[in-house]
Amino acid sequence: xxxxxxxxxxxxxxxxxxxxxxxxxxxxxxxxxxxxxxxxxxxxxxxxxxxxxxxxxxxxxxxxxxxxxxxxxxxxxxxxxxxxxxxxxxxxxxxxxxxxxxxxxxxxxxxxxxxxxxxxxxxxxxxxxxxxxxxxxxxxxxxxxxxxxxxxxxxxxxxxxxxxxxxxxxxxxxxxxxxxxxxxxxxxxxxxxxxxxxxxxxxxxxxxxxxxxxxxxxxxxxxxxxxxxxxxxxxxxxxxxxxxxxxxxxxxxxxxxxxxxxxxxxxxxxxxxxxxxxxxxxxxxxxxxxxxxxxxxxxxxxxxxxxxxxxxxxxxxxxxxxxxxxxxxxxxxxxxxxxxxxxxxxxxxxxxxxxxxxxxxxxxxxxxxxxxxxxxxxxxxxxxxxxxxxxxxxxxxxxxxxxxxxxxxxxxxxxxxxxxxxxxxxxxxxxxxxxxxxxxxxxx
Numbered sequence: 001x002x003x004x005x006x007x008x009x010x011x012x013x014x015x016x017x018x019x020x021x022x023x024x025x026x027x028x029x030x031x032x033x034x035x036x037x038x039x040x041x042x043x044x045x046x047x048x049x050x051x052x053x054x055x056x057x058x059x060x061x062x063x064x065x066x067x068x069x070x071x072x073x074x075x076x077x078x079x080x081x082x083x084x085x086x087x088x089x090x091x092x093x094x095x096x097x098x099x100x101x102x103x104x105x106x107x108x109x110x111x112x113x114x115x116x117x118x119x120x121x122x123x124x125x126x127x128x129x130x131x132x133x134x135x136x137x138x139x140x141x142x143x144x145x146x147x148x149x150x151x152x153x154x155x156x157x158x159x160x161x162x163x164x165x166x167x168x169x170x171x172x173x174x175x176x177x178x179x180x181x182x183x184x185x186x187x188x189x190x191x192x193x194x195x196x197x198x199x200x201x202x203x204x205x206x207x208x209x210x211x212x213x214x215x216x217x218x219x220x221x222x223x224x225x226x227x228x229x230x231x232x233x234x235x236x237x238x239x240x241x242x243x244x245x246x247x248x249x250x251x252x253x254x255x256x257x258x259x260x261x262x263x264x265x266x267x268x269x270x271x272x273x274x275x276x277x278x279x280x281x282x283x284x285x286x287x288x289x290x291x292x293x294x295x296x297x298x299x300x301x302x303x304x305x306x307x308x309x310x311x312x313x314x315x316x317x318x319x320x321x322x323x324x325x326x327x328x329x330x331x332x333x334x335x336x337x338x339x340x341x342x343x344x345x346x347x348x349x350x351x352x353x354x355x356x357x358x359x360x361x362x363x364x365x366x367x368x369x370x371x372x373x374x375x376x377x378x379x380x381x382x383x384x385x386x387x388x389x390x391x392x393x394x395x396x397x398x399x400x401x402x403x404x405x406x407x408x409x410x411x412x413x414x415x416x417x418x419x420x421x422x423x424x425x426x427x428x429x430x431x432x433x434x435x436x437x438x439x440x441x442x443x444x
Contacts, residue, residue, distance in 0.1 A: 024120040025076030031163065031187025032288050033072055035088060036065035037107075038180040039095055042168070046178065060182075066092040068107075069305070072163075074187060079120040084130065085112045094138040095177050100419075102139060109136045111147050126153040134169060136176065143176035145169045159189035192255070201231035223247075308444035309368070321444045324369070328362060329441055332371070335359045336439045339397060344381075346392035348400060356397065359439065360404040372440045373397050375415045376422075378431035383417055391415025397437055 041064060044053050053059050068090025075083045091104045113132015120126070131148045149167030156162065167181040202216070209218040215228035215235055222235035224247065229236040236245035242255035242262060249262030256263040265274035271284035271291060278291030285292040294303040300313035300320055307320030314321040338355035341347060348356075363369055375390030375397075394413035402408050423430035 022079075022122075024079045024122045026074055026082050026121050027076065027159065027189050027191035029074040029159070029161070029187045030190045030287065031072040031074065031161075031185045033070045033086070033088070033163070033183045033185025035068050035070055035090070035181060035183035036062065037068065037090060037092060038065045038182070039092070039177060040064045042177075042179045043095075065182075066090050070109075070183065070185075072185065072187060074115070076121070077114070080117045082115040082117065082128075083112075084115050084132070086110065092138075094141075096138075096141060096175050097177070099175075105139055107136060107138045109134060111135075113147060115151075115153075117153070121153075121155065121159075124155045126155070127151075128153060130165065130167070141175045142173075144172040145176050145178070146172055147181065149181070156186075161187050163187055199232075203231075312368070319444050321368075324441050324443060328366075331362060332359055332439050332441050336437055339437045341393055341396070344389070346389060346396045348396050353400075356400050357404070360401060360406060362441075363401070363406050363410065366443070368443045370410045370412075370442050370444075371401075372442070373411060373413045374438045374440075375413075376420055376434060376436050376438065377418050378421070378434040379418045379425040380431065386417035387415055389415070390417050393437060397439075 038060075041053060041058060041061070044058060058064075068088050070086050070088025072084060072086045074085075077083050087108070087110045089106055089108050092107045093101050093104050094107050095101065111132050111134035113130055113134075115128040115130045117126050117128040127150070129150050131146070134145045134147050136143045136145065147167045147169045149165055151163060151165030154162040154164075163183075163185050165181075165183050169179050169181055171178040203218070209220065211218055211222070212225050213222070213228040213235070215222070215230075217229075217231055217235035219225040222229075224234070224236035224245070227235075227237050229238065229245065232243075233245040236247055238245055238249070239252050240249070240255045240262075242249070242257070244256070244258055244262040246252040249256070251261075251263035254264060257265065260266070265276050267274050267278070268281050269278070269284045269291075271278070271286070273285070273287055273291040275281040278285070280290075280292035283293060286294060289295070294305055296303050296307070297310045298307070298313045298320070300307070300315070302314070302316050302320035304310040306316075307314075309319070309321035312320075312322055314323065335355035335358050339352045340349040341352075342349060359371070363371065373394045375392070375394035377386040377390050379386075381389075391413065392415070394415050398408065398411050398413050401411060418425070418434065421430075421434045422436075423433040425431055425434060
């Protein structure tokens with residue numbers, strides 16, 4: 001790990017040493033990002049090596065990734081070095097060593113680090129390397145990791161950027177899992193506009209004229225002869241340095257704009273977004289929706305960012321999706337209990353078809369439904385063979401459903417071998433119960 005991080009510190013020191021004299025440091029910038037976390041590819045790299053992953057074309061497969069959203073804050077420490085902090089969340093089945101899988105739950109990740117840029121922000125395209133520290137929370141499990149990566153920053157206008165980034169997040173603590181992290185987002189300046197200092201005008205004096213306030217502007221040309229001020233304002237003071245003389249400034253102690261008589265752009269709903277940029281100036285909202293509240297398309301009380309079914313009303317307990325009727329779930333469970341295979345094989349027996357056809361009918365009638373298929377075995381045979389057999393049986397069920405016209409993207413499969421018994425493996429009856437296929441419906 002030290003060998004990986006040391007080169008980035010050297011880059012950071014060099015970038016700071018050769019920074020241009022002109023101040024091109026990034027001002028306070030807020031961004032929103034869409035990201036994909038990839039635990040499976042990271043595990044393949046650790047197990048088989050990067051070369052194997054590339055040869056098998058498994059390096060960037062979105063089907064193996066989990067989507068999420070994050071907020072980021074950036075602040076220039078030097079022309080070529082930015083501080084960056086992120087807070088993100090996604091729903092994943094987070095793998096923790098020596099613990100069973102918990103299913104899809106909210107994973108929160110926070111990082112703090114630096115972006116070491118090859119160029120300053122005055123250029124349109126800026127490559128960078130990044131590294132830092134991170135922490136995560138999954139259910140009651142806390143973990144730490146070290147993110148190391150690279151990316152590119154693309155300038156748009158008015159200090160707005162598109163930022164693309166890929167990282168490898170090295171696990172540090174026992175309950176952390178190394179994974180790949182790919183993100184793309186947009187960020188914009190949230191600080192004040194850069195103030196350009198007015199040029200000092202030096203008036204050569206041949207015969208010293210009267211200058212009562214000693215501001216270098218003779219009284220005959222000074223609009224405020226008894227108060228010192230710059231020549232750009234005809235000798236009048238400007239306490240808030242907004243370029244508007246105090247005598248014409250309705251807010252002389254707060255920087256503002258001429259079109260608002262020296263006052264800042266108003267923010268009637270006090271949401272931090274000024275009325276000129278706020279599409280809902282009388283209702284508090286958020287910047288990513290241009291000052292409007294987060295929408296709730298289906299009016300179910302779950303906003304679209306958290307609603308997995310934004311066009312269908314459903315309770316928050318089901319992530320905003322309609323609840324599947326208990327009788328439908330029971331039909332699928334009954335079908336699962338009537339799936340049979342040839343002994344020691346993943347070949348479906350014909351007496352399973354009727355039950356599976358009932359599941360096909362449910363999926364055809366409900367295009368939004370998805371199904372998770374899990375295979376299980378008893379303890380007969382080796383653990384390795386049982387895992388393969390259970391996985392093959394789950395895939396056999398999936399193949400049957402696909403053959404009946406169900407899109408395979410609506411199904412996931414997993415084989416657990418004998419890891420999750422529901423009865424004792426010491427009796428024949430218990431083993432029979434443990435040899436099973438389970439199907440779980442969801443609509444998100």
